[in-house]
Amino acid sequence: MGETDRWSDIHPDMLNEITKRFYSYDDHIPLRLVCKEWNLKLGSNEIPWLLLPEETFKSSFDQEEEEIYSLMHLPVADEDILETKVLEGKGVYHAMLPGMQMLDILIRGSCYGWLITLTRSEGKMQMLNPFTNMHFDLPPLSTFPNIIEYNPGNDEYTCWDSLGKISNQDRDSLHKLQVWKVVINSPPNNDNKDFMAVAIYGPLQRLAFYKPNNKRWSDFTRNIYFEDVIFFKEKIYADYDGQLYEFDTNTESGTMGGIYAAPPIGFTRCASKLKYLIGCDNGNILMLVRKFDTLRGTEKELETKKFDIYELRKGSKTWSRLHSLGNFIVLIRLNSSVQMLPTNFLGKGNQIYYTDDLIDLKLTDHASTRDIGIFDLKNRSFRRILQDVKFFCPPVWCYPNQHL
Numbered sequence: 001m002g003e004t005d006r007w008s009d010i011h012p013d014m015l016n017e018i019t020k021r022f023y024s025y026d027d028h029i030p031l032r033l034v035c036k037e038w039n040l041k042l043g044s045n046e047i048p049w050l051l052l053p054e055e056t057f058k059s060s061f062d063q064e065e066e067e068i069y070s071l072m073h074l075p076v077a078d079e080d081i082l083e084t085k086v087l088e089g090k091g092v093y094h095a096m097l098p099g100m101q102m103l104d105i106l107i108r109g110s111c112y113g114w115l116i117t118l119t120r121s122e123g124k125m126q127m128l129n130p131f132t133n134m135h136f137d138l139p140p141l142s143t144f145p146n147i148i149e150y151n152p153g154n155d156e157y158t159c160w161d162s163l164g165k166i167s168n169q170d171r172d173s174l175h176k177l178q179v180w181k182v183v184i185n186s187p188p189n190n191d192n193k194d195f196m197a198v199a200i201y202g203p204l205q206r207l208a209f210y211k212p213n214n215k216r217w218s219d220f221t222r223n224i225y226f227e228d229v230i231f232f233k234e235k236i237y238a239d240y241d242g243q244l245y246e247f248d249t250n251t252e253s254g255t256m257g258g259i260y261a262a263p264p265i266g267f268t269r270c271a272s273k274l275k276y277l278i279g280c281d282n283g284n285i286l287m288l289v290r291k292f293d294t295l296r297g298t299e300k301e302l303e304t305k306k307f308d309i310y311e312l313r314k315g316s317k318t319w320s321r322l323h324s325l326g327n328f329i330v331l332i333r334l335n336s337s338v339q340m341l342p343t344n345f346l347g348k349g350n351q352i353y354y355t356d357d358l359i360d361l362k363l364t365d366h367a368s369t370r371d372i373g374i375f376d377l378k379n380r381s382f383r384r385i386l387q388d389v390k391f392f393c394p395p396v397w398c399y400p401n402q403h404l
Contacts, residue, residue, distance in 0.1 A: 015031075053105070053391055104121050111187075113129055113131050114127050118175065120172060121175075123171070125138040138210065144199075156170055183230060184231070185197075229277070263310035287309070287319065292371075304354060325352075326349060331399075334357075334396045352375040354372065355396065356395070357371070
């Protein structure tokens with residue numbers, strides 16, 4: 001018994017040396033389950049991972065039904081530009097996600113370590129935890145409020161279009177563009193599935209609401225063209241053209257609690273812009289405005305050129321401009337955007353980590369570049385990464401212990 005107990009006293013550096021020799025992230029889970037001491041010594045799961053749906057490693061595995069997804073930490077020390085070859089090095093792990101065919105899957109959200117996915121071929125929606133492989137189904141795309149019926153004979157949907165008229169749309173196009181983003185308010189598990197989900201959906205980018213055991217997605221609000229939505233402090237906040245809408249989470253009808261005026265974003269010469277909402281531990285809300293412009297040498301490909309940050313302080317009704325994040329970083333994209341300290345992984349504060357928002361809208365399956373990188377607010381500089389990696393759907397941030 002004494003000899004067995006000595007294993008719990010193993011030095012953390014020795015455990016870390018063991019993990020460096022793992023090729024699959026699946027090996028990390030049983031290592032943590034050996035004993036409580038090992039789990040503590042292996043550190044916190046609050047480190048953010050970037051899930052990369054690419055096929056660089058596909059030839060290395062003999063798998064017919066499961067696809068390979070790469071999980072990597074960012075940033076990588078002393079790397080100015082991360083290229084495909086970097087994915088073959090240390091700090092990159094591979095997850096075998098059950099039942100997911102890479103070419104058929106789209107990721108539409110990431111919260112509390114859970115991915116919200118949909119299949120392009122069937123319109124099936126699912127929640128999947130890549131760290132534990134737990135998963136369960138959500139109502140399919142055909143149950144959203146703008147869908148009237150699906151016609152399997154000609155693979156078309158009858159639905160309400162952006163003009164409020166009934167029209168037909170082919171299956172593949174609707175499956176690709178029906179859901180823009182999904183967020184949840186708490187992490188589900190086998191014992192407690194009492195959570196809520198809100199989706200931005202359809203050509204009018206309206207909000208739909210879901211609770212477990214519901215058979216359909218229900219219309220949440222009549223407002224349209226929402227750019228982002230978050231759960232924060234037991235309320236739902238959604239952005240429409242800079243205006244912040246507040247909703248009560250206690251009713252599925254989405255009783256409005258208030259509207260906050262848009263921040264002074266002003267005129268921009270950029271070709272396009274997107275907005276992200278972030279709830280902070282101090283009770284304040286951040287709005288990040290991401291501005292794009294056409295990539296030099298191209299006519300239609302867009303690249304991030306600038307970020308502006310606005311803050312709505314707790315109890316206030318007006319926004320103020322922020323020029324620094326202090327010691328914090330923020331991670332944005334399809335994940336429920338978060339603010340966190342970078343103390344648990346390589347890097348520094350006052351940075352914005354972003355991935356490509358426009359992959360699904362690009363004209364070709366493999367555009368010439370990817371708009372992924374890190375923006376440093378102190379010197380207003382970009383560090384572009386993974387520009388030569390070909391993705392089948394947008395990369396997304398995963399972090400198990402998300403706090404909102």
